[in-house]
Amino acid sequence: MLQISKPGFADYQCNNAMSLFSSLQGSATNFRNPRTIGQAILNNLPASDIVESASVAGPGYVNIVISSDWIAQRIQDMLIYGIKTWAPTLPVKRALFDFSSPNIAKEMHVGHIRSTILGDTLARMFEFANIEVLRRNHVGDWGTQFGMLIEYLFEQFPNWEEAGNQAIGDLQSFYKASQAKFEDEGSGFKAKAQQAVVRLQQGEERYQAAWKKICQISRTEFESVYKRLGVELEEKGERFYNPYIPLVLEELTNKGLVKDDKGARVIFTEGQRSPLIVVKRDGGFNYASTDLAALWYQFNVEKAEWIVYLTDVGQKQHFHKIFSAATMTGWLPDENEQRYPKTTHVGFGLVLGLDGTRFRTRCSEVVRLVDLLDEAKSKCKAQLIEHLTENEKIAGWTDDELDRISEAIGLGAVKYADLKNNRLTNYTFSFEKMPSDKGNSAVYLQYAHARICSIIQKANKDIEELKTKAAITFVHADERALGLHLIRFQE
Ligand code: ARG
Numbered sequence: 001m002l003q004i005s006k007p008g009f010a011d012y013q014c015n016n017a018m019s020l021f022s023s024l025q026g027s028a029t030n031f032r033n034p035r036t037i038g039q040a041i042l043n044n045l046p047a048s049d050i051v052e053s054a055s056v057a058g059p060g061y062v063n064i065v066i067s068s069d070w071i072a073q074r075i076q077d078m079l080i081y082g083i084k085t086w087a088p089t090l091p092v093k094r095a096l097f098d099f100s101s102p103n104i105a106k107e108m109h110v111g112h113i114r115s116t117i118l119g120d121t122l123a124r125m126f127e128f129a130n131i132e133v134l135r136r137n138h139v140g141d142w143g144t145q146f147g148m149l150i151e152y153l154f155e156q157f158p159n160w161e162e163a164g165n166q167a168i169g170d171l172q173s174f175y176k177a178s179q180a181k182f183e184d185e186g187s188g189f190k191a192k193a194q195q196a197v198v199r200l201q202q203g204e205e206r207y208q209a210a211w212k213k214i215c216q217i218s219r220t221e222f223e224s225v226y227k228r229l230g231v232e233l234e235e236k237g238e239r240f241y242n243p244y245i246p247l248v249l250e251e252l253t254n255k256g257l258v259k260d261d262k263g264a265r266v267i268f269t270e271g272q273r274s275p276l277i278v279v280k281r282d283g284g285f286n287y288a289s290t291d292l293a294a295l296w297y298q299f300n301v302e303k304a305e306w307i308v309y310l311t312d313v314g315q316k317q318h319f320h321k322i323f324s325a326a327t328m329t330g331w332l333p334d335e336n337e338q339r340y341p342k343t344t345h346v347g348f349g350l351v352l353g354l355d356g357t358r359f360r361t362r363c364s365e366v367v368r369l370v371d372l373l374d375e376a377k378s379k380c381k382a383q384l385i386e387h388l389t390e391n392e393k394i395a396g397w398t399d400d401e402l403d404r405i406s407e408a409i410g411l412g413a414v415k416y417a418d419l420k421n422n423r424l425t426n427y428t429f430s431f432e433k434m435p436s437d438k439g440n441s442a443v444y445l446q447y448a449h450a451r452i453c454s455i456i457q458k459a460n461k462d463i464e465e466l467k468t469k470a471a472i473t474f475v476h477a478d479e480r481a482l483g484l485h486l487i488r489f490q491e
Pocket of ligand 1: 100138294310311
């Protein structure tokens with residue numbers, strides 16, 4: 001196998017000599033040790049303009065240095081023929097990314113913004129590779145909490161049908177208040193809320209309309225965040241898959257997978273201590289039954305060949321169980337057989353505040369996504385203004401320019417914080433560190449990008465000629481390293 005080598009040794013390294021030698025053990029062979037095999041590989045390398053030099057190192061590694069001219073030529077080709085020619089080829093035509101997926105009216109935490117940013121980034125990479133991506137927002141828009149929310153809406157806003165979203169205000173406070181009332185045993189509210197769930201599920205018009213209204217208020221808020229972040233999503237919430245659950249459970253039951261467990265209906269999956277509950281003891285469906293129905297729908301109706309979920313690592317077990325159940329049912333091939341269709345859970349760590357606990361903004365207990373973006377922006381704006389007073393050059397900026405630039409830097413910082421940190425570990429988020437203009441930060445990249453744009457602008461019409469006539473050569477070792485890094489995009 002050819003691997004990317006440690007910097008300083010070579011560009012690539014082939015380590016087959018060692019395993020080949022051990023498989024020859026006991027048979028008559030001229031090879032005295034792995035190194036002699038490495039030497040034989042080296043001697044038989046076909047001539048190629050890709051390879052600058054090759055050598056054998058240590059116990060038998062074949063080290064390969066790629067020709068600098070060849071690297072430069074690839075980059076020149078990209079300039080001439082366009083970045084699209086670098087798109088990797090994957091064996092799937094349609095993939096589904098389930099990301100962002102917040103819950104209607106419930107708290108939207110920073111985890112949802114991480115999911116949004118990571119999901120959008122991966123989706124963009126797949127789209128670049130010419131794969132059709134279904135960008136799915138699996139919002140939590142169904143469940144018993146809606147009985148309470150609807151009943152509360154009726155009580156507090158008798159004119160809810162005419163009332164604008166503004167009148168109902170912040171849905172999270174609304175949620176909290178309705179919850180408080182639900183828990184207040186004396187009020188008789190609980191019984192009404194439970195009645196409301198039944199009436200909603202039976203499809204009674206007034207209840208459906210109230211449900212729609214509540215979802216719409218949340219949706220408007222989510223959409224403002226997506227718009228600011230430049231993220232596109234198509235909503236198909238839990239409610240959408242609800243009608244498919246009975247059919248899917250019937251299939252699983254017929255295949256003998258669904259068992260009775262203390263009154264609940266469950267699926268036991270390999271290597272998991274607790275089973276996957278698919279029908280609650282009260283007969284209701286849940287998160288898992290919805291995900292099974294969604295998976296069935298996405299494979300069978302939407303014909304997705306690869307389904308990717310982005311949630312925090314806390315949901316790893318859940319998805320593991322769903323995937324096992326899907327394999328047991330035969331929807332997914334066994335791991336070692338043909339590989340598609342397939343499912344992947346892309347988990348991520350928590351975002352922590354400077355005090356080491358779950359990140360919160362200063363104004364509220366829960367971090368609303370909008371608040372986070374606003375705070376990032378206003379912090380950047382404050383810093384910019386500070387610079388403005390010191391730096392004559394940018395003193396002429398208009399308010400509008402200042403605003404647009406703060407938004408770009410602030411949001412860039414939020415996005416980049418998610419992308420530069422290890423996906424799986426928790427990371428500490430600090431507004432103070434965000435606008436750093438040194439090294440590995442968003443604003444540094446944005447600055448470099450702006451400068452490049454300015455160079456291109458100055459080159460004006462010469463640029464087309466430069467692309468084809470000016471040959472790229474690497475002068476500094478860093479340039480070669482960058483070139484090599486760029487052409488590895490496919491890998
Ligand atoms: N709504 C869930 C949450 O906020 C995330 C949903 C992820 N997608 C899924 N198909 N389960 O935790």
